[in-house]
Amino acid sequence: MSTETLEPVxxxxxxxxxxxxxxxxxxxxxxxxxxxxxxGQPTMRTDGTESVKSVGGLWAFGQGHSKMPDGKAMENxxxxxxxVSFKEYRGCWxxxxxxxxxxxxxxxxxxxxxMTLDCVGPNMVVDGETANYRDVVEVVDANHRTLTxxxxxxxxxxxxYMKSTYTRI
Numbered sequence: 059m060s061t062e063t064l065e066p067v068x069x070x071x072x073x074x075x076x077x078x079x080x081x082x083x084x085x086x087x088x089x090x091x092x093x094x095x096x097x098g099q100p101t102m103r104t105d106g107t108e109s110v111k112s113v114g115g116l117w118a119f120g121q122g123h124s125k126m127p128d129g130k131a132m133e134n135x136x137x138x139x140x141x142v143s144f145k146e147y148r149g150c151w152x153x154x155x156x157x158x159x160x161x162x163x164x165x166x167x168x169x170x171x172x173m174t175l176d177c178v179g180p181n182m183v184v185d186g187e188t189a190n191y192r193d194v195v196e197v198v199d200a201n202h203r204t205l206t207x208x209x210x211x212x213x214x215x216x217x218x219y220m221k222s223t224y225t226r227i
Contacts, residue, residue, distance in 0.1 A: 073115040076140035076147070079170060080118040082197060083110045083138075091222040093127060102127040108224065116140070126155060138164070138175075149175065156180075162193070172196050182209060182219075192216060201226040 086109050093102040106124025113119050117139040126132050131154075138149035147164035162175040173195040181187040192208040203224045211217035 071116060071142055074142060077116050079166065080138060081112055082200065083118040083120065084112050085110060086227050087224045088227050089122065089124060089222050089224055091124065091220060093220045094218065095127065130155065147173065
């Protein structure tokens with residue numbers, strides 16, 4: 059048996075430039091949301107707050123509080139990070155009003171202003187089926203961002219069903 063001492067191996071991921079992009083979400087935010095419930099339906103509006111923290115410089119982790127269109131309180135959590143093994147942004151979102159864990163994969167635009175997150179979730183029109191969804195996060199400036207959510211339209215095109223505007227507080 060060898061008596062050599064093995065050096066410990068560093069297991070922690072070191073943040074890379076893709077992780078730096080996530081740090082702009084850290085802080086407290088006021089949210090104003092518009093939702094389109096369908097053709098001929100009135101636009102619904104709600105507001106809320108969100109607090110985002112950095113986890114190890116690798117993840118942005120948010121906790122939000124808002125109301126559903128029916129006035130019911132909603133609490134949600136999300137996280138977004140860059141997976142250095144798979145070379146892609148990955149995240150998830152879940153809320154107190156749904157049993158579904160929305161698992162997302164994302165790409166960043168060349169100019170660094172837009173993150174497109176794709177996922178599969180419960181079909182909001184047909185019970186028991188799933189559908190593709192897309193969220194686009196746009197960084198307007200250091201104190202403003204938007205989140206636009208898309209779902210499948212009647213003929214398969216992306217259709218906006220929700221847009222949130224975030225203002226740093």
